[in-house]
Amino acid sequence: MASFSTRGVILKRFPLGEKDKLCILFTHAHGKLRVSARGARQSSSKLAGVSEPMVILDAQLHKGTTFHILAQAETVETFPVIKTDIALISFAMFLLELVERLTEDEDPAPDLYELLVRTLYLLTASSDPASLVLAAQWHVLHLTGYMPRIRECCICDTALRDTSGIPFYAAHRGGVICHRCADGYRGETLAFTRPLQATLHQIGDLSTPGDWSSFTVNETIQPLLWQLVRSHMKAMTDRDLKTMVFLDAMRFDAIGKI
Ligand SMILES: [Zn+2]
Numbered sequence: 001m002a003s004f005s006t007r008g009v010i011l012k013r014f015p016l017g018e019k020d021k022l023c024i025l026f027t028h029a030h031g032k033l034r035v036s037a038r039g040a041r042q043s044s045s046k047l048a049g050v051s052e053p054m055v056i057l058d059a060q061l062h063k064g065t066t067f068h069i070l071a072q073a074e075t076v077e078t079f080p081v082i083k084t085d086i087a088l089i090s091f092a093m094f095l096l097e098l099v100e101r102l103t104e105d106e107d108p109a110p111d112l113y114e115l116l117v118r119t120l121y122l123l124t125a126s127s128d129p130a131s132l133v134l135a136a137q138w139h140v141l142h143l144t145g146y147m148p149r150i151r152e153c154c155i156c157d158t159a160l161r162d163t164s165g166i167p168f169y170a171a172h173r174g175g176v177i178c179h180r181c182a183d184g185y186r187g188e189t190l191a192f193t194r195p196l197q198a199t200l201h202q203i204g205d206l207s208t209p210g211d212w213s214s215f216t217v218n219e220t221i222q223p224l225l226w227q228l229v230r231s232h233m234k235a236m237t238d239r240d241l242k243t244m245v246f247l248d249a250m251r252f253d254a255i256g257k258i
Contacts, residue, residue: 002062002063003060003061003062003063003071004060004061004063005058005059005060005061006025006027006028006029006030006033006058006059006061007027007028007029007056007057007058007059007076008025008026008027008028008033008056008057008059008113009025009026009054009055009056009057009096009113009116009117009120010023010024010025010026010051010052010053010054010055010057011024011025011026011032011053011096011097011099011100012024012053012096012097012100013037013051013052013053015041016036018041019038019039019040019041019042020036020037020038020039020040020041021036021037021040021041021047021051022034022035022036022037022067023035023036023037023040023051023070024100025057025059026099026100026103026113026116027059027113028110028113028114029108029110030106030108031103031104031105031106031107031108031109032100032103032104032105032106032107033061033067033068033105033106034066034067034068034105035059035061035067035068035069035070036064036067036068036069036070037050037051037070037073038069038070040070046073047070047073049075049078050073050074050075051070051073053093053096054078054079054082054083054092054093054096054120055075055077055078055079056075056076056077056078056117057073057074057075057076058073058074058076059072059073060072060073077120077121079092079120079123079124081124081125082120082123082124086246087129088123088124088129089246090243090246090247091123091129091130091132091133091247092120092123093243093246094133094137094241094243094244094246094247095116095119095120095133095136095137095140096116096243097241097242097243098137098140098233098241099112099116099140099144101233101237101239101241102140102141102144102146102237103144109143109144111143112140112143112144115136115139115140115143115209116140118209119132119133119136119209119212122209122210122212122213125213126213128216130217130222131212131215131216131217131222132212132213132215134203134217134222134225134226134229135203135206135212135215135217136209136212137229138200138203138204138229139203139206139212141229141232142204146232146236148169148174148175148176148228148232149174149175149176150169150175150176150192150197150200152176153167153176153177153178153181154170154173154174154175154176154177155173155177155178155181155185156178156180156181158178160176160178160197163178163179163180164179165178165179165180166179166191166192166193166194167179167182167192168182168185168189168190168191168192169189169190169191169192169228169231169232170182170185170187170188170189171187171188171190171231171232171234171235172187172188172235173187174232174235174236176192177189188231190224190227190228190231191224193224195218195220195221196221196224196225196228199217199218199221199225200225202215203215203217226244226247230244
């Protein structure tokens with residue numbers, strides 16, 4: 001059986017049969033892989049701890065047709081600081097879900113891998129994890145091709161800088177619409193205020209995760225941005241983000257359904 005070695009981070013895992021786990025492993029070299037960890041649901045298994053979400057591991061895999069088999073694994077990082085803080089867990093799981101939902105199997109995305117892993121490390125020492133994750137998620141959308149259109153109206157193509165009045169974010173149009181087009185628009189919208197626009201342009205200008213860690217999203221903008229990304233993801237993938245339940249529970253009061 002052909003085998004190969006790779007480093008990756010576990011995005012998600014499911015029970016597989018009575019004793020195994022099916023892991024979604026996001027790797028630097030091969031993109032997202034489906035990997036069976038045999039016996040990993042048994043606490044005595046060497047693969048039990050290493051086959052959990054957020055763990056970075058060096059894996060030796062046997063190639064399979066439906067999924068690969070995890071033959072050996074060496075733990076690189078388990079992020080104990082994140083795992084002891086409910087807020088940090090929620091932010092990290094949100095990023096893992098975002099990457100899992102927006103990537104295809106076996107489609108290498110090394111820049112996205114670097115972004116995810118770097119952000120997880122930055123989370124362990126961040127004084128403002130919400131701002132860090134809001135900046136990171138925007139770059140995840142960019143790298144996966146799911147960035148909403150925010151500079152021109154998605155209906156009439158007019159550049160927003162050439163319009164007056166408040167434009168709106170319209171999830172089912174994939175971006176913003178100008179105030180004139182919003183007049184006759186029947187779908188749900190979110191006011192795309194100037195401060196929100198300015199924040200997103202600032203985030204877009206931050207080129208590396210190192211820049212994000214010193215970036216602060218104003219507290220009045222944060223709930224709007226969470227609401228925007230949630231409704232955007234729902235419109236793009238036809239499902240709500242599961243991890244938003246945790247973020248809701250952390251009293252991001254203004255997160256709502258639009
Ligand atoms: Zn328009």
